[in-house]
Amino acid sequence: MATGLLTGLATIAQGEKQITIDANMSAIYVASGTLVLIAGEAVEAVSGTANTITLKNNWQGDSQTNTRFSVINTNEGVRDVIKTGKEISDNLLSLLNNQNLLLSGDTPTVSVDVNGTPTNFVPLTYLTNQVSQLTDGATSALETFDLLDDDVSMLSVDVSALQSLTTTIDSTLQGYKTSAETAATTAISEASKAASDALKTEADKQSTASDKLATANNVTTTENNVTASQLAKQGAESAENNVNDGVALALQYANYPEDIEIPGFPGQYSSYHWNQKTESLSSGSATDSLRLGGELPSYYAKQSDINALASVLSSDTAALDNLQEVVDFIQINRSTLDALSIDSITGLQSALTNKADYAQISNINNTSDLAKPASTATKALVDLKADKTRVTDLENQVDDLENTVTDLENQVDNLRILNILGF
The missing domain is CATH 2.40.30 (Elongation Factor Tu (Ef-tu); domain 3)
Incomplete structure (x- = not known):
């Protein structure tokens, strides 16, 4: 069939x-x-x-x-065959497009129609790119860790050097303290003696003038009265001159310019000189002062500063911000480190390692800022610096001397009045 x-x-x-x-x-x-x-x-x-x-x-x-x-x-079936063939072709084309999206898409997700329902998938190219980025990132991270390890090793050397410097600073401060106290005691003693001698001399001269005046008053004749008046006048003028000399000397002890010896008294300086030195050290403005920070006294090296610095330098886990302070310290004090022949991290570490007993620093009672590290120039100032309390006592003695001089001037004026009246 x-x-x-x-x-x-x-x-x-x-x-x-x-x-x-x-x-x-x-x-x-x-x-x-x-x-x-x-x-x-x-x-x-x-x-x-x-x-x-x-x-x-x-x-x-x-x-x-x-x-x-x-x-x-x-022929009716041919239409359906063609239609079915077209549907198969369309479906195949759609499958090929979806396959291309899944293989080459570079976005996080692509939408593919599955049995009429849109469904999101992660394309292969996007996954490949992500894996490549993660691999590159891991390589970069490993390189960064290697660099950080090198930095930590270098900082460890820096820390050791700074510990050595701290020791040297402590030892220097103790020597400055002893020199300052000795110089202050000597200066006060000499200034007090000079002021006392000046007062005694003026008192003796005043007594001599009074004796001459008494002798003149005992003369009974007119000639003798004239002579007595002349003697009184001469005595008053002599007393006035002596008083003026005493006042000038007292003013020299009080106000003579800074860093200049009082004429006739080698090695002696005025109260104004010592006040200026005290203010210079107290304000942190002394020449070439060794600093750990800014200009204010609170930034100068004290026991707590040195302890904190030593703690940072001896720690294996110190924060980077703290290590930056160590770097700032080196930059600020470069000239001082050069003067101490410290030109490497090893030298700095050695100086700090040999530090003196911190407890000795706290015994300095001249001013709070004597605990500061000092350069050679600052040490010279400290060696000349008098104890502030004793300087104040000397100023009070000078004030008393000025009051005594005022009394002498009043007595001289009285003598002049007696001379005018003919007594």
Whole structure:
């Protein structure tokens, strides 16, 4: 039997779609658009098997048993074949596009239609790029860790050097303290003695003038009265001159310029000189003062500063900000370090390691800023510096001397009045 025309006997029940054909026939080739003729009716078939044919619609006629039928192929099926082929082609194209997105997409996600539902997937190219970036980042991080390890090793050497410098500074401060106290005691003693001698000399001269005046008053004759008046006048003038000399000397001890010895008294300096030195050291403005920070006294090296610095230098976990302070210290005090022949981190560490007992620093009671490290120039000032309390006492003595001089001047004025009145 040629394909496209099939005849035989068939059975179908009313309201059903499936036709059963003779067992020795096959309707596998039957597809959509195939024409079936049975019981005088023409109906459309959609598919077939070895012994069945499926209709497009339910059979509306009476039930048929072993009724003759014929199957004829038509062009109607070509349309469905073309349509189905196009759908397959479209689906294949869509699958290829989705495959391309999944393979080459460089965004975090791409949307792919799965059975009519959009579904997000991570494309392969994006994943590859992420893995590459992570690999590069890991390599860079390892290199950074290596650099940090080198920096830590260098800072450890810097810390050791600064510890050595702290020791040297402590030892120097102790020597400055002893020199300053000795110089202050000597200066006060000499200044007090000079002031006392000046007062004694003026008192002796005043006594001599009074004796001369008393002698003149005992003369009874007019000539002797004139002589007495002349003697009194001369005594008053002599006393006045002596008082003026005493005042000048007292003013020299009080106000003579800084860093200049009082004339006639080698090695002696005025109260103004010592006040200036005290203020210079107290304010932190002494020449070439060794600093740990700014100009204010609170930044100068004290026991707590040195302890803190030593703590940073001996720590393996010191913060970078603290280590920056160490670097700032080296930059600020470069000239002083050069003067101490400290030109390397090792030298700095050695100086700090040999530091003196900190407890000795706290015993300095001249001024709070004597605990500061000092350069050679500052040490020279400290060696000359008098104890501030004793300087104040000397100023008070000078004030007393000025008051005494004022009293002497008043007495001289009284003598002048007596001379004018003829006594």
